[in-house]
Amino acid sequence: MSSASVRRSARVGRWLVSGPPLLYLVVFFAVPSLIMVLASFRTPGEFGGLAPFIEDGKLDLNLESYARFFSETIYAAIFLKSVWYALATTLFCLALAYPLAALIARSPKRYRDLLLLLVILPFWSNFLIRVYAWMIILGPNAALARSVNGVLGLFGHEPVPLLFSSFAVLVCLVYVHLPFMVLPLYANLEKHDQALLDAAQDLGANAWQRFWRITFPLSLPGVFAGSALVFIPALGIFAIPDILGGPEDSLIGNVIKQQFLETRDWPFGSVLSIVLTVAALAIAGFAAWVARRNLVTPSSAREASA
Amino acid sequence: MPLLEIQNVTRRFGAFTAVDNVSIGIEAGEFFTLLGPSGCGKTTLLRTIAGFETPDGGSILLNGEDLADRPPERRPTRMVFQSYALFPHMTVEGNVAFPLQMSNVPSSEIPGKVREALEDVRLTGFGKRYPHELSGGQKQRVAIGRALVTHPKVLLLDEPLAALDAKLREEMQLELINLQKEVGITFVYVTHDQTEALALSHRIAVMNKGRVEQLDEPSKIYGFPRTRFVADFIGHCNIFSGPVKDRDGGLVTLEVPQLGPVRIATESNLALGSAGSLALRPEKIRIQAHAPEGTPDNRYRGTVAELLYMGDVTVYKVATPGGMRVEALLANSQSGRAKFFEVGDAVEVSWPVDAGHFIAE
Numbered sequence: 147m148s149s150a151s152v153r154r155s156a157r158v159g160r161w162l163v164s165g166p167p168l169l170y171l172v173v174f175f176a177v178p179s180l181i182m183v184l185a186s187f188r189t190p191g192e193f194g195g196l197a198p199f200i201e202d203g204k205l206d207l208n209l210e211s212y213a214r215f216f217s218e219t220i221y222a223a224i225f226l227k228s229v230w231y232a233l234a235t236t237l238f239c240l241a242l243a244y245p246l247a248a249l250i251a252r253s254p255k256r257y258r259d260l261l262l263l264l265v266i267l268p269f270w271s272n273f274l275i276r277v278y279a280w281m282i283i284l285g286p287n288a289a290l291a292r293s294v295n296g297v298l299g300l301f302g303h304e305p306v307p308l309l310f311s312s313f314a315v316l317v318c319l320v321y322v323h324l325p326f327m328v329l330p331l332y333a334n335l336e337k338h339d340q341a342l343l344d345a346a347q348d349l350g351a352n353a354w355q356r357f358w359r360i361t362f363p364l365s366l367p368g369v370f371a372g373s374a375l376v377f378i379p380a381l382g383i384f385a386i387p388d389i390l391g392g393p394e395d396s397l398i399g400n401v402i403k404q405q406f407l408e409t410r411d412w413p414f415g416s417v418l419s420i421v422l423t424v425a426a427l428a429i430a431g432f433a434a435w436v437a438r439r440n441l442v443t444p445s446s447a448r449e450a451s452a
Numbered sequence: 453m454p455l456l457e458i459q460n461v462t463r464r465f466g467a468f469t470a471v472d473n474v475s476i477g478i479e480a481g482e483f484f485t486l487l488g489p490s491g492c493g494k495t496t497l498l499r500t501i502a503g504f505e506t507p508d509g510g511s512i513l514l515n516g517e518d519l520a521d522r523p524p525e526r527r528p529t530r531m532v533f534q535s536y537a538l539f540p541h542m543t544v545e546g547n548v549a550f551p552l553q554m555s556n557v558p559s560s561e562i563p564g565k566v567r568e569a570l571e572d573v574r575l576t577g578f579g580k581r582y583p584h585e586l587s588g589g590q591k592q593r594v595a596i597g598r599a600l601v602t603h604p605k606v607l608l609l610d611e612p613l614a615a616l617d618a619k620l621r622e623e624m625q626l627e628l629i630n631l632q633k634e635v636g637i638t639f640v641y642v643t644h645d646q647t648e649a650l651a652l653s654h655r656i657a658v659m660n661k662g663r664v665e666q667l668d669e670p671s672k673i674y675g676f677p678r679t680r681f682v683a684d685f686i687g688h689c690n691i692f693s694g695p696v697k698d699r700d701g702g703l704v705t706l707e708v709p710q711l712g713p714v715r716i717a718t719e720s721n722l723a724l725g726s727a728g729s730l731a732l733r734p735e736k737i738r739i740q741a742h743a744p745e746g747t748p749d750n751r752y753r754g755t756v757a758e759l760l761y762m763g764d765v766t767v768y769k770v771a772t773p774g775g776m777r778v779e780a781l782l783a784n785s786q787s788g789r790a791k792f793f794e795v796g797d798a799v800e801v802s803w804p805v806d807a808g809h810f811i812a813e
Contacts, residue, residue: 345537347524348502349598350554359550363541 186211186416194410211413215421221401225421228398231312232380235319239327239376240369242320247331247368248361251338258336265328273322277389280318284308284390314390319380326379327372334368335361370437378426398422453516455480455638456501456606460510463496470496472662473510478606478640483632485641487649488659489685494642497659498608501640502531514605525554530599531608534615536591538583538598544570545579548598555602569601572631589620596631606638613648625651646686650674658682674733676809683731683811688767690737690779693729693813696722704810706730710776714750718810732808734781739768739793743800751802754778756793768793770801 187207189197199206215221250261268276283290286307295305308314338361346356384399398418405415454477463471471493478484486494499505501512503524512519519527530551538547548566557565570576573593583591592612599607612628613621629652632639643649649656650670657667658681666678677683680691692714698705699721706714706728716730743751757771763784770778778801782792793799 339535339537341533341535341537342539344504344524345531345533346539346550348504348529348531349551350525350602351550352525355554360539 182416182419185412186420188413190411190413194412196412211411211417214414215417221418224396224401225398225425228381229425231316231319231397232377234316235323235380236327236373236377238316238320239323240373243324243327243331243372244365244369247328247335250328250332251335262329262332265325265332268321268325274385274389276322277318277386280314280321280390281309284314284317309390310392310395312391312395315387315395318386318390319383322386323376323380326375330371330375331365331368334365334371338364367437370433374430374433378430381426382422454478455482455515456640457513457516458497458501458510459513461497461500461507461512462509463493463500463505464508469662471500471507474659474662474664475510476657476664476667478638480638481636483629483639483641483652483654485643485649485653485656486659487643487646487656487685489644492659493662494644494659495610498531498610498640498642501606502529502608503527528605529608530602530604530606531610532592532595532599532612534611536583536595536615538591538594540583542582543579544575544581544583544586544594547583547594548579548601551598551602557602565601569597572600572635573597574627588616589624592616592624593627596628600631600635600637603635604637606640609639609641611643612641614643614645621648628652650686658685660685677731677811680729680731680811680813683729683809688734688779688781690732690734690808691729691811692732692776693727695725696728697724699724703805704728708776710774711752711772711778712774715805716808716810717806720810720812722812727813729811729813730808731811732803734767734779736803736807737778737780738802739770739780739782739799740802741793741797741799743802749802749804751800752778753798753800756795756797756799759793759795766792768799770799 185196187209188199189206189208189210191197197206246265250258250265253261282288285291286309291308294308298305342360342364343356346360351359382399382402384397384403387395387397387400388403399422402415402418402422405411405418409415456478458474458476458478461471461474462469474493474497476484486497488494496505500507501519503519503522514528539550542550545563545566548569549562552562552565553559566579567576570579573596575590575593575597578586578590578594583594586594592615595612596607596609613624616624625648628639641649641652650673653670655667655669656673658665658673660681666673666682668676668678673682674686677686677689683689683691692706692708692711694706694708694714696704697707697713702717702719704716704718704720704722706716708714708730714730720728722728743749752772754770754772756768757777758769760767765781765783768780768782770780772778780801784792
């Protein structure tokens with residue numbers, strides 16, 4: 147075979163391999179996204195959906211829905227609240243996942259797989275079922291609410307509802323997203339070289355200094371990866387506030403869902419979706435940029451200590 | 453009094469005794485080496501001195517003070533790790549400054565001390581680089597500079613040159629000798645490489661199975677191995693064993709089954725019939741087509757079974773009729789000749805009675 151035909155068959159092979167996923171993404175992701183972008187510039191139809199694209203020889207393209215988003219502060223406020231919830235979720239997940247991931251990474255090899263399995267075990271049951279389970283756990287007649295209110299009663303405090311509150315939403319958000327923080331953190335911490343910690347200790351660093359000067363900075367790629375995996379989905383979530391939240395706990399995901407299913411204002415729903423996507427991308431991009439500027443990747447860390 | 457005293461130190465891991473009742477005194481300013489095969493306990497002993505291992509018995513004293521209650525971060529020792537263990541997220545300067553920051557040196561004094569340390573290890577101008585931008589030898593120098601910057605009492609080095617290629621290793625050996633002379637700090641050096649140990653050390657402790665087999669100057673270790681293990685481990689060595697057949701003044705005769713009687717000059721007064729060995733370096737053996745008549749030395753006939761031509765020298769393995777392999781080394785220094793014998797040549801090997809070293813078993 148000539149080298150030209152080898153090259154050609156390699157090219158064909160590449161297309162055969164990458165073609166199907168590419169096609170899938172075009173049909174089910176790129177095209178719908180384009181439709182959504184287009185919809186955001188159009189007028190809602192009288193009974194939902196979209197008004198005709200061409201009417202009286204004029205194209206239906208305008209910026210009205212965008213104008214509405216930027217003029218009505220309530221949407222910006224909900225948006226900020228969603229960012230706030232997602233941020234809080236990320237921080238709580240980080241605080242809970244870091245010690246857990248570190249513990250798993252340092253446990254004997256034969257237990258690690260089992261412990262990791264326990265971390266991802268919740269994925270074996272349906273997401274909605276798990277959210278509904280929290281309704282039972284946090285319900286007014288459950289042991290948790292009773293004991294909390296029992297203690298509050300001792301101090302002469304009125305009973306508080308746990309369910310249908312921002313507390314319930316946040317607890318469930320953290321619960322649902324925790325594995326997404328644990329796994330990248332574990333993947334990072336597991337690669338850390340014990341010799342670096344020994345060296346730091348030998349050079350006079352106590353346990354606190356060893357963590358903040360060595361372990362934590364080297365784990366930042368895992369921290370950023372986990373944070374992105376938690377923050378982005380938490381920003382757009384609607385099921386948890388729907389099921390566990392009170393009326394004030396509507397987040398941007400709920401509003402988007404509402405626009406499409408109840409209000410049937412597709413253009414405005416599209417605008418909200420686009421703003422959400424752009425914001426998520428911008429925040430993730432910013433995190434990646436910070437990460438690239440300040441960090442060494444685990445691979446260069448390994449290389450340096452090898 | 454020695455600077456560093458290792459007194460009856462034992463360290464066990466489960467049923468395995470890694471360090472078995474070891475006692476060593478190391479003097480101030482000494483370049484001391486723990487030498488042995490992997491698993492002999494040398495690294496465990498080093499880590500015990502650093503404080504990473506707690507001895508199951510015995511104690512470690514520095515300047516007479518027992519270090520038992522001091523964790524590694526509070527010991528005046530510093531360790532250079534085999535993997536260098538440089539902090540990958542810090543520059544060379546950051547790495548060298550780290551121990552200074554940990555010991556609360558005023559930040560105004562740190563840059564000067566870092567510069568000095570980098571000068572000592574010949575890395576001036578590399579301060580802003582990251583570890584992954586350095587070669588193996590440079591990383592090694594950063595690790596040493598980082599360990600020396602706080603002027604520790606003792607520097608512990610765990611096979612620091614093992615990851616370097618042969619040429620660089622030789623260079624670094626010379627550098628280590630000079631550096632040690634310059635800074636005057638006690639070095640405790642762990643290696644499994646006997647030539648490295650011989651080249652670098654003031655004294656060597658040869659370790660085997662957790663015990664010290666021999667503690668001596670390099671020339672004594674090489675020339676007068678006290679045990680069979682030491683003879684075998686340090687360099688190449690012929691070992692001829694058998695019962696003592698005759699003893700006459702300073703001369704012992706061993707009956708070596710595959711070779712015949714072997715006479716050795718020794719002060720040993722081992723009883724007749726008990727087992728002994730001759731440790732004999734290959735370079736001490738003469739190999740000739742015919743040994744000159746009338747030599748009172750040990751001489752045996754044989755044929756060249758194998759040879760290893762190494763350029764400057766050739767190693768001949770001579771098979772005797774009794775089935776013994778005698779290893780002899782011959783320098784190819786005579787002009788006009790590249791090699792003296794070929795495989796199959798009939799030769800005669802011989803050595804004077806005082807060429808080797810008698811080991812009582």
